[in-house]
Amino acid sequence: xxxxxxxxxxxxxxxxxxxxxxxxxxxxxxxxxxxxxxxxxxxxxxxxxxxxxxxxxxxxxxxxxxxxxxxxxxxxxxxxxxxxxxxxxxxxxxxxxxxxxxxxxxxxxxxxxxxxxxxxxxxxxxxxxxxxxxxxxxxxxxxxxxxxxxxxxxxxxxxxxxxxxxxxxxxxxxxxxxxxxxxxxxxxxxxxxxxxxxxxxxxxxxxxxxxxxxxxxxxxxxxxxxxxxxxxxxxxxxxxxxxxxxxxxxxxxxxxxxxxxxxxxxxxxxxxxxxxxxxxxxxxxxxxxxxxxxxxxxxxxxxxxxxxxxxxxxxxxxxxxxxxxxxxxxxxxxxxxxxxxxxxxxxxxxxxxxxxxxxxxxxxxxxxxxxxxxxxxxxxxxxxxxxxxxxxxxxxxxxxxxxxxxxxxxxxxxxxxxxxxxx
Numbered sequence: 001x002x003x004x005x006x007x008x009x010x011x012x013x014x015x016x017x018x019x020x021x022x023x024x025x026x027x028x029x030x031x032x033x034x035x036x037x038x039x040x041x042x043x044x045x046x047x048x049x050x051x052x053x054x055x056x057x058x059x060x061x062x063x064x065x066x067x068x069x070x071x072x073x074x075x076x077x078x079x080x081x082x083x084x085x086x087x088x089x090x091x092x093x094x095x096x097x098x099x100x101x102x103x104x105x106x107x108x109x110x111x112x113x114x115x116x117x118x119x120x121x122x123x124x125x126x127x128x129x130x131x132x133x134x135x136x137x138x139x140x141x142x143x144x145x146x147x148x149x150x151x152x153x154x155x156x157x158x159x160x161x162x163x164x165x166x167x168x169x170x171x172x173x174x175x176x177x178x179x180x181x182x183x184x185x186x187x188x189x190x191x192x193x194x195x196x197x198x199x200x201x202x203x204x205x206x207x208x209x210x211x212x213x214x215x216x217x218x219x220x221x222x223x224x225x226x227x228x229x230x231x232x233x234x235x236x237x238x239x240x241x242x243x244x245x246x247x248x249x250x251x252x253x254x255x256x257x258x259x260x261x262x263x264x265x266x267x268x269x270x271x272x273x274x275x276x277x278x279x280x281x282x283x284x285x286x287x288x289x290x291x292x293x294x295x296x297x298x299x300x301x302x303x304x305x306x307x308x309x310x311x312x313x314x315x316x317x318x319x320x321x322x323x324x325x326x327x328x329x330x331x332x333x334x335x336x337x338x339x340x341x342x343x344x345x346x347x348x349x350x351x352x353x354x355x356x357x358x359x360x361x362x363x364x365x366x367x368x369x370x371x372x373x374x375x376x377x378x379x380x381x382x383x384x385x386x387x388x389x390x391x392x393x394x395x396x397x398x399x400x401x402x403x404x405x406x407x408x409x410x411x412x413x414x415x416x417x418x419x420x421x422x423x
Contacts, residue, residue: 096183096198096207101138101162106180106204111164116141118286119272120279122265124304124318127403129231130223131165131181132174137261138162139288147280147291149299150345152258153266161186161258167233170222181216182235183207186258193256197235213237231400259326264344267300301344305405316413317344319406324395340370340381353381355422365392374419376411385410 093099102111113119117138125133138160139145146154155161163184169177185196198207199214214235222228269276280298283289292298302309304319321344326332328342338359341351350356353370358380367378376382384394386407393399 092185092187092194092196092209094209096185099160099185101136101160105206106166106178106200108205111180117160117162118283118288119270120266121268121270122260122322123268123301124265124322126260126322127399127406128165129233129399129401130171130221130229130403131167132171132178133166134164135260136162137283139283144288144290145283147263147289147293149263151262153261153263153289155188155258155261157188157190159188161261167219167221171224172222172226179219180204180207181219181233182210182214184236186256193258195238195256197238199235210235211238225404229401234397234400236397260322264299264301265322267295267298304409312409312413312416316409319409320344323406327395353379354417355420369422371414371417372422373417374415376414379414382407382410382414 096102100114101117102113104110104112111134113136117136120135120137122135139156140158143156143158145156145159148154164180165182165184166178166180168174169179180200182200183198185198187194187196197210197213199210200207216233216235218230219233220228220230263280266279268279270279270282271277272282277285278295280289280292281295284292301318301321302315304315304322306315309315310318320342325341325343328338328340329346330336330341330343339351340353340356340358341348342353346352354373356370357368358365358370365380365383367380367383369379370381371379384392386402387393388400388402390400393402
């Protein structure tokens with residue numbers, strides 16, 4: 001059985017020395033054992049029909065027509081080899097299959113995580129132009145992540161996180177005619193975290209390292225509202241990945257960190273093949289997570305679009321936390337320049353934006369104050385989430401389309417505040 005290639009740990013610790021041929025097994029015919037639940041998580045920005053147990057995934061969840069690009073994907077740079085660690089395999093691999101994280105391809109029935117590469121989902125996911133996503137977490141054998149109640153899990157060197165982005169032809173039938181666009185890979189190396197984008201070919205048989213990013217012209221799909229949407233989809237470059245993932249450490253150095261792997265977003269059930277189990281408890285049972293308290297003592301953020309999961313304010317704050325707070329927090333670049341802190345544990349009304357003038361928004365952004373209680377229409381926070389105008393919309397990367405539901409949620413939250421004048 002293959003296990004994923006762990007870069008930077010020395011030759012003796014490298015578990016795979018050759019890529020899976022087309023992700024489908026090794027030269028000796030040994031097939032990796034897939035974890036259950038490897039299908040796509042349908043976080044298209046619409047409320048799920050069932051807000052309970054996530055689907056374990058279907059064999060054909062990643063299957064689909066590779067589609068025809070309305071334009072030629074443009075690679076802004078040539079994939080580069082970052083060097084060969086410890087005389088082992090080249091790192092980063094030039095193809096996604098070089099990591100040995102999956103068996104199968106979208107063309108052959110879907111990506112299935114190998115044993116030890118654990119699928120997971122978030123209670124409220126980040127919006128990315130209505131794409132559907134699947135996520136996996138690989139923690140090396142004999143290593144453990146450390147539990148944190150508030151921050152990203154303390155993930156050991158050798159950890160690999162993947163997130164795969166895809167577009168069904170019609171979000172109302174999200175398992176049919178799915179085109180997989182990219183898989184982003186975060187790797188914890190001895191010197192810190194590194195990010196690598198992999199772009200899937202039209203045949204849906206392999207994803208290739210694209211350090212310079214890609215632009216995929218004319219990606220079209222039908223939304224759950226029945227309306228057709230078209231966008232030029234950006235696969236971010238390696239450097240663009242850093243823009244959202246950078247934080248200041250205790251020594252005020254800029255460091256790259258994961259975003260979503262926090263206990264409050266992992267605290268929900270997932271079916272790994274033996275029935276639903278809490279995702280954090282599953283990691284602990286596998287010996288990959290230490291320090292986990294009883295699940296009823298673990299914080300949990302609600303599904304932002306499930307009205308039964310939490311109050312309007314709590315759901316709005318969860319949405320802002322996962323979509324905005326990786327930059328807008330006291331340790332993020334946007335936060336330190338704007339003094340707008342949207343992290344869910346911020347209780348200060350002013351730095352949350354109430355009657356606060358922006359630090360660097362410029363003109364023509366919908367108003368004078370970040371939040372005007374009782375009136376979303378003159379609140380800059382809402383305007384920048386709602387607009388599709390380049391240079392004014394937020395976030396700056398990761399979307400070109402408006403998230404209608406997210407915009408409505410934040411509008412409702414602001415309008416529900418007790419009205420007051422900010423003058």
